[in-house]
Amino acid sequence: MMAIHLDRVRKTFGSHVAVADLSLAIPRGSLYGFIGPNGAGKTTTLRMIVDIIRPDSGTIEVLGERDPAVIRTRIGYLPEERGMYKKMRSLEFVAYIGMLKGLRPADARDRAASIIDRFGLGDWGNATVDALSKGMQQKMQFAATIVHEPDLLILDEPFSGLDPVNIEAIKDEMLAYRRAGRTVIFSTHMMEHAERLCDALFMIHQGQKVLDGPLERIKSNAPRRAVRLSCYGDAEFVRHLPYVARVREYGQELEIFLVAGSDPQQLLADIVGKVRVTTFDISEPSLYDIFLEMAGVDRHERIASDGSLQVAGAAPPLSAPGAPMVPGPGDTPESAPPGSGPGEVS
Amino acid sequence: MQRVYRVAQREYLAYVRTRTFLVSALALPISLLLAVALPVLMESMPKPPRTFTLIDETGRYEAAVVAGLMQEGAAQGIAIDSREYRYVSPRQLDLPPNPVSQRWMLEGAVRSGELFAFFRISPGAKSLCELNYFTADPSAEGLARIVRRVVNRIAVREDLLPLIHDEGLLTRFIEGVPLKTHAVTETGGEEATIAHVARAYAPMAFVYLLWLSVVMMAGHLMTSTIEEKTSRVIEVLLSSVSPFEFMLGKLIGLAAAGMTMILVWIGSGFLAFTAVQNQTMHQIGMGIASGFSGVTAFWFLGFFFIGFLFFASLFVGIGSVCNTIRETQNLTQPIMFVLVIPLILMPFVTNNPDHIIVVIASFFPPFTPFVIMNRIPASPPAPLWQVVLAALLMVASTWLMIRAAGRVFRIGVLMYGKPPTLPELLRWARQSG
Numbered sequence: 001m002m003a004i005h006l007d008r009v010r011k012t013f014g015s016h017v018a019v020a021d022l023s024l025a026i027p028r029g030s031l032y033g034f035i036g037p038n039g040a041g042k043t044t045t046l047r048m049i050v051d052i053i054r055p056d057s058g059t060i061e062v063l064g065e066r067d068p069a070v071i072r073t074r075i076g077y078l079p080e081e082r083g084m085y086k087k088m089r090s091l092e093f094v095a096y097i098g099m100l101k102g103l104r105p106a107d108a109r110d111r112a113a114s115i116i117d118r119f120g121l122g123d124w125g126n127a128t129v130d131a132l133s134k135g136m137q138q139k140m141q142f143a144a145t146i147v148h149e150p151d152l153l154i155l156d157e158p159f160s161g162l163d164p165v166n167i168e169a170i171k172d173e174m175l176a177y178r179r180a181g182r183t184v185i186f187s188t189h190m191m192e193h194a195e196r197l198c199d200a201l202f203m204i205h206q207g208q209k210v211l212d213g214p215l216e217r218i219k220s221n222a223p224r225r226a227v228r229l230s231c232y233g234d235a236e237f238v239r240h241l242p243y244v245a246r247v248r249e250y251g252q253e254l255e256i257f258l259v260a261g262s263d264p265q266q267l268l269a270d271i272v273g274k275v276r277v278t279t280f281d282i283s284e285p286s287l288y289d290i291f292l293e294m295a296g297v298d299r300h301e302r303i304a305s306d307g308s309l310q311v312a313g314a315a316p317p318l319s320a321p322g323a324p325m326v327p328g329p330g331d332t333p334e335s336a337p338p339g340s341g342p343g344e345v346s
Numbered sequence: 347m348q349r350v351y352r353v354a355q356r357e358y359l360a361y362v363r364t365r366t367f368l369v370s371a372l373a374l375p376i377s378l379l380l381a382v383a384l385p386v387l388m389e390s391m392p393k394p395p396r397t398f399t400l401i402d403e404t405g406r407y408e409a410a411v412v413a414g415l416m417q418e419g420a421a422q423g424i425a426i427d428s429r430e431y432r433y434v435s436p437r438q439l440d441l442p443p444n445p446v447s448q449r450w451m452l453e454g455a456v457r458s459g460e461l462f463a464f465f466r467i468s469p470g471a472k473s474l475c476e477l478n479y480f481t482a483d484p485s486a487e488g489l490a491r492i493v494r495r496v497v498n499r500i501a502v503r504e505d506l507l508p509l510i511h512d513e514g515l516l517t518r519f520i521e522g523v524p525l526k527t528h529a530v531t532e533t534g535g536e537e538a539t540i541a542h543v544a545r546a547y548a549p550m551a552f553v554y555l556l557w558l559s560v561v562m563m564a565g566h567l568m569t570s571t572i573e574e575k576t577s578r579v580i581e582v583l584l585s586s587v588s589p590f591e592f593m594l595g596k597l598i599g600l601a602a603a604g605m606t607m608i609l610v611w612i613g614s615g616f617l618a619f620t621a622v623q624n625q626t627m628h629q630i631g632m633g634i635a636s637g638f639s640g641v642t643a644f645w646f647l648g649f650f651f652i653g654f655l656f657f658a659s660l661f662v663g664i665g666s667v668c669n670t671i672r673e674t675q676n677l678t679q680p681i682m683f684v685l686v687i688p689l690i691l692m693p694f695v696t697n698n699p700d701h702i703i704v705v706i707a708s709f710f711p712p713f714t715p716f717v718i719m720n721r722i723p724a725s726p727p728a729p730l731w732q733v734v735l736a737a738l739l740m741v742a743s744t745w746l747m748i749r750a751a752g753r754v755f756r757i758g759v760l761m762y763g764k765p766p767t768l769p770e771l772l773r774w775a776r777q778s779g
Contacts, residue, residue, distance in 0.1 A: 047581075050585040051585075052581060052584045052585060068588075069588060072585065072586060072587070072588075075585065077581075079578060079581035079582060079585075081578035081581065082578065083574075083579035083580065083582060084577070084579055084582075085574075085577070085579055086573075086577060087360075088360075096352070096356060097583075097586060099352045100349055100353070100583070100586035100587055101586055102348075102349075141582070144582065145582075
């Protein structure tokens with residue numbers, strides 16, 4: 001069962017293509033991360049899912065429905081730019097959103113009060129919004145997002161501007177939602193949040209999907225191009241090897257980044273005999289590395305929708321077992337058959 | 347529909363609780379109260395009586411004229427426009443016998459304020475006599491009119507009685523032909539009172555109320571839309587209701603608030619007119635009330651509501667594409683210009699309710715509510731078919747306006763930066779969404 005199914009969705013603003021023929025399927029019950037640099041199209045995609053803006057073409061199905069009016073009451077949406085009525089009492093605001101989501105007035109008020117209590121803001125319900133601190137406002141806004149217990153929670157940059165304590169509180173809520181079998185989607189540009197929270201993620205860059213699928217598959221399929229090396233002897237020569245992009249030094253340890261398409265085994269072969277190796281660790285790339293690589297470092301690379309990396313014109317990385325054979329340079333997602341990805345994610 | 351109601355409810359309460367609403371709602375009743383109370387207050391404040399004297403150079407009329415003035419109450423003071431005018435005999439003033447120095451001295455007394463005015467009866471060349479009025483304040487004509495009436499009566503009688511010998515005939519002569527004005531109404535001919543005047547102008551007052559509330563609401567509507575936009579609360583709202591539902595709720599809530607204000611005004615007006623023990627005010631109140639039958643009231647409320655929605659949807663559309671009130675000015679100017687026209691036309695409409703231009707203006711949607719409200723109770727009243735046609739046109743054009751505003755709203759409310767130009771706006775309004 002899919003919580004969200006986008007099929008060749010396209011949105012342009014003037015001549016700017018915000019989202020280009022995006023197909024995406026998000027299974028129910030997942031905690032799904034949208035990552036990408038600023039301006040990549042994350043917010044536009046989320047806004048189209050909650051029907052704040054409409055796509056130019058393509059179809060969007062949310063919780064099995066095509067008609068946005070039907071599913072609005074089942075979605076909770078936290079926009080990136082937080083906003084509340086400044087002169088409204090905060091409890092009233094939370095209850096008001098609950099009513100707009102279809103709760104009866106008395107229910108809305110009760111639930112708003114209990115959520116505000118749970119967030120430790122029970123004393124602030126009668127204060128007007130502008131009397132609240134920024135952190136409190138953010139929590140109130142989150143309370144308004146979940147007051148109607150939505151089946152689908154969509155959070156655009158939920159952690160921005162929050163202190164660590166509140167970040168934990170929001171994370172707990174998100175995890176509780178997932179445990180209850182509901183779907184949570186959130187966008188972030190902070191990789192560590194995505195890396196620690198998500199079951200699966202979707203990466204977008206310049207309006208195009210570069211990656212989506214379960215987190216472990218993305219990580220295991222990513223090229224292992226970082227090597228941690230500890231050794232005795234002068235390893236300076238490593239810097240000058242043709243396939244080494246850069247070297248980061250940590251006292252007793254070196255982190256060596258290889259250029260795209262090169263094989264860590266080659267490095268091992270080249271250093272054996274010159275220095276005495278104590279550790280040679282082909283580490284799993286962090287999401288941050290993958291992100292950087294996808295987002296800008298090397299734009300000739302794309303990841304297919306099944307999560308496997310496809311490197312144009314280069315040998316497949318041996319350290320990525322299960323990666324398909326290298327397709328031709330033209331076989332990037334732009335020319336890949338649309339809709340090939342979504343169903344294969346779960 | 348329930349969501350529209352929730353939005354309307356919030357908008358209504360949010361507006362009704364603002365200070366602006368309170369001030370606007372109270373401003374009219376308070377000024378009305380002042381208008382009623384001030385003359386009463388002024389009447390109750392004692393003012394020194396004004397004195398005047400009269401010199402008869404002909405020597406023929408003085409005694410009779412003074413007696414006539416005494417009949418008018420000149421000894422205690424003749425009350426005119428809440429002032430008292432008291433006659434002082436010239437003998438009390440110790441005047442010199444020479445007419446030239448007499449006049450010189452009296453003018454000095456007027457100049458110094460000792461006397462308010464003096465009259466001089468001199469022989470006339472072609473008339474019986476001539477009445478000269480000397481005063482520092484020639485605009486105070488009330489006294490001169492009374493004195494002239496008395497002198498006229500005496501002089502005509504003095505000169506004609508020897509010829510006519512018939513006192514009754516002579517009196518009728520002097521009084522002249524009486525004029526009585528009758529207002530022809532549904533219930534028959536009645537003598538015209540201020541109530542009839544009030545009745546004729548009541549619709550005009552109602553139209554001014556509509557105009558006032560539209561103009562006052564416009565500012566609030568644009569400010570609140572801009573606030574929702576800049577505070578970004580709009581995104582939360584739009585994930586819960588469709589832009590069209592949201593806008594509709596906003597319009598209905600504000601139209602209800604506008605009507606609340608009107609009802610506060612009408613209610614306080616009613617209280618003022620009935621509570622005050624002032625004959626004139628009471629008559630004006632009755633006159634206004636008699637102008638509104640149930641059917642008229644129905645049309646008025648209907649046209650008020652729909653006319654309000656028509657303009658409100660225009661303003662909400664403008665508010666949605668702007669980020670500051672200053673930006674709205676370019677776009678509101680043409681609307682304000684259109685709004686001023688029916689206001690200027692108003693007296694013309696009241697006086698020529700069946701003029702061809704007025705009939706045509708009844709069917710031009712931006713003018714319809716203003717014009718037709720004036721024509722319904724006018725004489726001749728607007729034919730029913732015209733009222734119904736105007737109502738249908740108004741409902742249809744308001745619906746189109748709300749839809750167009752909804753399309754603009756949907757795009758504009760999520761747009762930040764430079765507001766669109768008029769052609770761009772029109773393109774959005776035509777796009778289907």
